[in-house]
Amino acid sequence: MFDDDTIVALATPTGSSAISVIRISGKKSISTVETIFSSVHSGKKLENQSTHTIHLGYIVDNHIDDDRSNNRSNYLDQVLVSIFRSPFSYTGENMIEISCHGSYYIQQQILQLLIRKGIRLARPGEFTFRAFLNKKMDLSQAEAIADLILSDNQASHELSLQQIKGTLTSTIKNLRKKLLDFYSLLELELDFSEENMIFAKRSDLFSFLKDLEETLKDLIESFSLGNSIKKGIYVVIIGEPNVGKSTLFNYVIQENRSIISHIEGTTRDSIEGELILNGIHFHFVDTAGIRDTKDTIEIMGVRKTMEKIQEAQVLLYLFDASKNDRKKQKKMLKKIQIIHEKNPLKKILVIANKSDLSSFKDFYNLKSKFSYFFEISAKNHHGIKRILYTLSNLFIEKLKEKNIIVTQNRHYEALKQSLKEVLLAHDALSKRLPEDLVSIHIKEALHHLGKITGEITNEEVLKNIFSQFCIGK
Numbered sequence: 177m178f179d180d181d182t183i184v185a186l187a188t189p190t191g192s193s194a195i196s197v198i199r200i201s202g203k204k205s206i207s208t209v210e211t212i213f214s215s216v217h218s219g220k221k222l223e224n225q226s227t228h229t230i231h232l233g234y235i236v237d238n239h240i241d242d243d244r245s246n247n248r249s250n251y252l253d254q255v256l257v258s259i260f261r262s263p264f265s266y267t268g269e270n271m272i273e274i275s276c277h278g279s280y281y282i283q284q285q286i287l288q289l290l291i292r293k294g295i296r297l298a299r300p301g302e303f304t305f306r307a308f309l310n311k312k313m314d315l316s317q318a319e320a321i322a323d324l325i326l327s328d329n330q331a332s333h334e335l336s337l338q339q340i341k342g343t344l345t346s347t348i349k350n351l352r353k354k355l356l357d358f359y360s361l362l363e364l365e366l367d368f369s370e371e372n373m374i375f376a377k378r379s380d381l382f383s384f385l386k387d388l389e390e391t392l393k394d395l396i397e398s399f400s401l402g403n404s405i406k407k408g409i410y411v412v413i414i415g416e417p418n419v420g421k422s423t424l425f426n427y428v429i430q431e432n433r434s435i436i437s438h439i440e441g442t443t444r445d446s447i448e449g450e451l452i453l454n455g456i457h458f459h460f461v462d463t464a465g466i467r468d469t470k471d472t473i474e475i476m477g478v479r480k481t482m483e484k485i486q487e488a489q490v491l492l493y494l495f496d497a498s499k500n501d502r503k504k505q506k507k508m509l510k511k512i513q514i515i516h517e518k519n520p521l522k523k524i525l526v527i528a529n530k531s532d533l534s535s536f537k538d539f540y541n542l543k544s545k546f547s548y549f550f551e552i553s554a555k556n557h558h559g560i561k562r563i564l565y566t567l568s569n570l571f572i573e574k575l576k577e578k579n580i581i582v583t584q585n586r587h588y589e590a591l592k593q594s595l596k597e598v599l600l601a602h603d604a605l606s607k608r609l610p611e612d613l614v615s616i617h618i619k620e621a622l623h624h625l626g627k628i629t630g631e632i633t634n635e636e637v638l639k640n641i642f643s644q645f646c647i648g649k
């Protein structure tokens with residue numbers, strides 16, 4: 177993984193486009209491009225140009241002159257060449273970007289020409305890897321760049337940008353530094369154990385560990401939010417048969433994907449559809465109505481509904497307002513409470529449908545029990561906007577509340593391991609165990625925190641991270 181070859185790759189997608197960008201990084205970038213570039217200002221040398229300048233000229237393949245006697249021109253394309261000199265470039269090395277015309281033929285010809293001149297094709301993520309090696313960014317920022325390229329909605333785009341800015345890194349670095357200070361003091365105490373010296377004030381260490389615990393817990397919690405936003409939020413519509421789940425589903429995703437009929441048990445499978453609300457990606461799931469039934473297929477459908485409830489972040493619990501009386505309400509309340517107890521972290525929105533049919537609107541029992549209660553008519557499209565507005569707000573508000581959101585599995589695992597050690601250190605401290613038993617856990621906690629920013633890495637982790645990039649990044 178570690179060499180200082182000069183590397184090249186296409187930074188834009190292959191195929192036709194208005195322009196394409198070919199990136200070159202390494203010691204020989206400028207001198208090699210010089211050999212295939214002819215400026216429009218004759219005699220102008222790239223080697224003499226300063227960093228962050230752009231030059232118009234032609235890519236010239238002298239090879240064509242040598243072995244062809246036909247009339248083909250040796251000018252491949254008119255291009256713009258941008259120069260970035262070390263250390264003021266993305267990778268920290270000398271870099272060139274050639275903006276050429278976006279034809280597949282031109283892209284390949286220029287790449288091959290550069291390879292013939294001794295430049296090697298870059299491996300996936302190699303440009304960013306070099307940026308990491310040259311301390312242009314830390315690991316969590318490099319990972320965020322991979323996410324940024326893949327992000328397909330506004331919310332996940334913002335999450336990656338936030339990480340590139342390095343907020344997670346600076347928080348972890350600060351915590352780690354403080355923890356390291358305590359660790360050094362404890363180690364010092366061990367060195368002077370004969371003299372019984374105390375360097376690390378126990379009350380300070382105690383309160384710092386408590387703060388650290390809170391911060392780590394907060395970061396760990398933010399992972400489930402970050403992860404949902406990155407992957408999309410599962411909203412599962414449930415309820416008894418015939419209450420209008422499929423009607424609501426079809427309207428929300430603006431497509432007639434589910435069959436609607438007055439027959440109970442129409443939907444027997446779970447059906448999914450997508451919607452982007454205020455930049456957040458939602459997966460809506462229509463399900464088979466929950467009831468006791470002898471129909472084998474329907475039983476399978478109900479089982480699937482139960483599985484979908486497990487995957488959900490939000491449940492829309494629909495009921496038929498026109499068939500609603502106190503007795504039914506009581507039964508329903510119990511059902512929802514059971515679902516809630518089993519899934520305490522899931523938001524449940526309770527929805528009274530078919531309000532167009534019902535003049536009986538006594539929902540007092542339900543309204544007071546749930547923070548999210550809606551009356552709608554799925555068929556007439558009344559009241560649905562409010563549900564969607566609430567849904568997107570639920571997550572946007574949460575996003576705003578959190579300063580930092582953890583989105584990477586790797587960071588999540590490291591934070592969890594670090595928290596475990598902090599709790600153990602805390603425990604050892606409160607039991608007044610010898611300092612070496614405290615310091616051993618602090619050392620472990622430091623180790624796990626260091627894995628996030630890349631202060632502690634191993635080659636396997638690096639390989640894994642950078643292999644997720646596409647070539648050219």
Ligand SMILES: Nc1nc2c(ncn2[C@@H]2O[C@H](COP(=O)(O)OP(=O)(O)OP(=O)(O)O)[C@@H](O)[C@H]2O)c(=O)[nH]1
Pocket residue numbers: 416417418419420421422423424435436437438439440441442443444463464465466529530531532533552553554555556
């Ligand atoms: N009047 C009225 N009828 C509705 C409304 N929403 C749905 N319906 C009707 O209720 C019946 C059942 O609707 P579906 O959407 O198929 O109900 P479901 O909950 O998906 O039913 P299953 O798939 O059997 O569980 C259909 O005849 C719909 O036209 C509404 O808001 N008002």
Ligand SMILES: [Mg+2]
Pocket residue numbers: 421422423434435436442443463
């Ligand atoms: Mg249905």
